[in-house]
Amino acid sequence: MPFYKSADLKKITLSHHSPGEYQPIAGELMKAGVVTFRRGTGSKPHWHEKEEQLVYVLEGKRYLRVGEEERVIEPGDIVHIPRGALHAGRTLGEKAVMYVVKSPAGEGGLGEDIHYPPDAAEIAAHLDEMARKLSANA
Numbered sequence: 001m002p003f004y005k006s007a008d009l010k011k012i013t014l015s016h017h018s019p020g021e022y023q024p025i026a027g028e029l030m031k032a033g034v035v036t037f038r039r040g041t042g043s044k045p046h047w048h049e050k051e052e053q054l055v056y057v058l059e060g061k062r063y064l065r066v067g068e069e070e071r072v073i074e075p076g077d078i079v080h081i082p083r084g085a086l087h088a089g090r091t092l093g094e095k096a097v098m099y100v101v102k103s104p105a106g107e108g109g110l111g112e113d114i115h116y117p118p119d120a121a122e123i124a125a126h127l128d129e130m131a132r133k134l135s136a137n138a
Helices: 120-137
Strands: 021-026 031-038 052-066 069-073 078-081 087-103
Touching: 052 120, 087 120
Parallel strands: none
Antiparallel strands: 021 031, 031 087, 052 069, 052 078, 052 087
16 A cells, blocks of 8 residues: 555554653665654664664654764654664654654564663663753753
8 A cells, every 4th residue: 555644553562661652654776754752762872783764853852872972853854864863853742753764674563683782771861861961951
């Protein structure tokens, strides 16, 4: 089916590694979804061995780390996350909504091919602290 309505797509909770939700669409070679994270939430630091990812911010702001770079992303920003790049983020404000595309399609879920670094807790604590500081200054 080539046409979809966002309102008709099933919402799935990303409980495996982050407290968000997404509405997936899978094709032959790629998968995509509208992903929503609520205030203060975000993914655990992780990487994808076989998947690359594009993120287009539709609504809200997030503090995001990709590799060694960190910054605030907001509506209109596009982020490319190469295969193997460590990434994680925290939502600033009430919520952040993003359109995420990954390739290859795999089984069609956005929560596949996830690997965690040994220092994930330290990275997460740093991101939490940065999100607190940025939210306090907003």
